[in-house]
Amino acid sequence: MFSAILISSNVGRGLVIRAAINETNLLTVLKSPDGYPDTYDLVRLLSKNEPEIVLIDCDRQDLAAECANVVALNSSSSVVIGISQAHGVSTVSTDRIVFDTISYPPEARSIAESLKKAIHAVKGGVVENLISFMPAKAGCGSSTVALNSAAAVAGQFGRKTLLLDTDLRSGVLSIMLNTVPEGWIQSALRLAADMDPLTWSACVSTTNKMDVLLSCRAPMDPLPGWELFYALLRFVRPRYDLIVADLPELVNPGTSEIVRRSRQVFLVCTQEMLSLKMAELRRKELLAWGVAEQRISLIVNRWHKRETSIHEIEQIVGQPIAAKFPNDYMSVRAATIEGRPVASNTALGKSFKEFAGVLAGKDRAEDAQGWISDLRTLISISG
Numbered sequence: 001m002f003s004a005i006l007i008s009s010n011v012g013r014g015l016v017i018r019a020a021i022n023e024t025n026l027l028t029v030l031k032s033p034d035g036y037p038d039t040y041d042l043v044r045l046l047s048k049n050e051p052e053i054v055l056i057d058c059d060r061q062d063l064a065a066e067c068a069n070v071v072a073l074n075s076s077s078s079v080v081i082g083i084s085q086a087h088g089v090s091t092v093s094t095d096r097i098v099f100d101t102i103s104y105p106p107e108a109r110s111i112a113e114s115l116k117k118a119i120h121a122v123k124g125g126v127v128e129n130l131i132s133f134m135p136a137k138a139g140c141g142s143s144t145v146a147l148n149s150a151a152a153v154a155g156q157f158g159r160k161t162l163l164l165d166t167d168l169r170s171g172v173l174s175i176m177l178n179t180v181p182e183g184w185i186q187s188a189l190r191l192a193a194d195m196d197p198l199t200w201s202a203c204v205s206t207t208n209k210m211d212v213l214l215s216c217r218a219p220m221d222p223l224p225g226w227e228l229f230y231a232l233l234r235f236v237r238p239r240y241d242l243i244v245a246d247l248p249e250l251v252n253p254g255t256s257e258i259v260r261r262s263r264q265v266f267l268v269c270t271q272e273m274l275s276l277k278m279a280e281l282r283r284k285e286l287l288a289w290g291v292a293e294q295r296i297s298l299i300v301n302r303w304h305k306r307e308t309s310i311h312e313i314e315q316i317v318g319q320p321i322a323a324k325f326p327n328d329y330m331s332v333r334a335a336t337i338e339g340r341p342v343a344s345n346t347a348l349g350k351s352f353k354e355f356a357g358v359l360a361g362k363d364r365a366e367d368a369q370g371w372i373s374d375l376r377t378l379i380s381i382s383g
Helices: 011-024 039-049 061-074 108-122 142-157 185-190 197-203 226-239 256-261 273-288 310-317 329-338 347-361 368-382
Strands: 002-007 027-031 053-057 079-084 097-103 127-135 161-165 205-207 210-213 242-246 262-269 296-303 321-326
Touching (some): 002 039, 011 027, 011 053, 011 108, 039 061, 053 108, 061 079, 079 108, 108 226, 127 142, 127 226, 127 256, 142 161, 142 242, 142 262, 142 347, 185 197, 185 226, 226 242, 256 262, 273 310, 321 347, 329 347
Parallel strands (some): 002 053, 053 079, 079 097, 127 242, 161 210, 161 242
Antiparallel strands (some): 205 210
C-alpha cells in the first residue's frame, strides 16, 4: 500500500473522500488535517510523514493550489492528486503533480486509476538493472535462457543477481533447479507492501551464486496487481546489480509492471514457423502495453543454421535478432536432471557466457541501442 496525506476543505468532505480511499485497499492515510493547513503546518506534515501521495480536495481552488505548491517545493518524494468539484481546474506546473483527475464525490475505481497514472508518470520509469525474458509461446525455452543468463552473470562475472520467476501458475525454475525453497514469490508479493530485510531473507533463496525467488505454481486469488510488483521492484532494485525476470507468455495487469519497467524485454522464440508468428503477435502486445520498441529484443533459441535464416526471421517477426543460442538438447537435459545451469564448457554454455558478458559489462547509464549493438556483434561472432 502507498502512504498518503489527505487534505480536504472540511471534515464532512474528508470523510467522504476517505471512505472511497479505504475501498481501494491501495492507500494508507497517515494524516488528514481538518481544513487546508498553512505552509508551516503542511511542511511539518510532509517532513514527519514523508507520504508518497498527497490527495488535495479542490473545493477551494486557491487554497488547494497553494497546498500543491508547498508540496512541490518541499517534498521530493510526494505525488499530488487533486479531487475537484468539476474538471478544468488550473494545474500547478511541476513534474510531480497529477492534478484535477478525480471528480467529487470520488469513486474507489477513480482513485485507483488516478493513483496508477500518478505513480507511473512520476515514479514508474525504467529500472536500469531489470531485464526480462518472455516466451513467444510455451516451450520456446525462455526459462532456460533466463536461468542460464542470470547464473552466468552471477557465477562468471561476479554480479549480485536476482532471478525472479513471475509465472505464478506454471513457473518451472524450481524444477529446473531441483529445489524446494522455504519462501516463494507468491509469499513475497503478498508481503511486498511491507517488505523488510528480515522478511525478504525468508522469501529468497540462494543457488549457483545468485538469489532466486521462485514460483510454487499456486494461483493467487485475486491475481496480484501492478502495485504489488511495483512494491517488490522498489524493494529489490537497490539491492542487486542485475534483476532477471522470467515471464509467462501472456502479460497481465500485474506483470505489465515488469515489462513496462524492464531496461530490455527479451522475446524468446525458436525457428519454428508457429513460434515466429507468435513472436510477431507478442511483440505487438508488448508495444500495446507501453514498452518502447527500442527496449524489445528478439532472441532465437535452439538455433540451427540449416533452418529459417536470420533475414527470414527478422522479416516475419518485424524485429532484429539480438542474440541466438545453439540447439543442445542433451546439455539442457543433463543440467535439468542435476538441477544446475548448462555446463560452461559446452557450446551452449559458452554462448550463455558471451551473452552474460554483454549483460554484465554494460554501464547502466548507457543507452539501450549501445547494448543491442553489442548483442548483434555477438551474433556475427557466433556465426
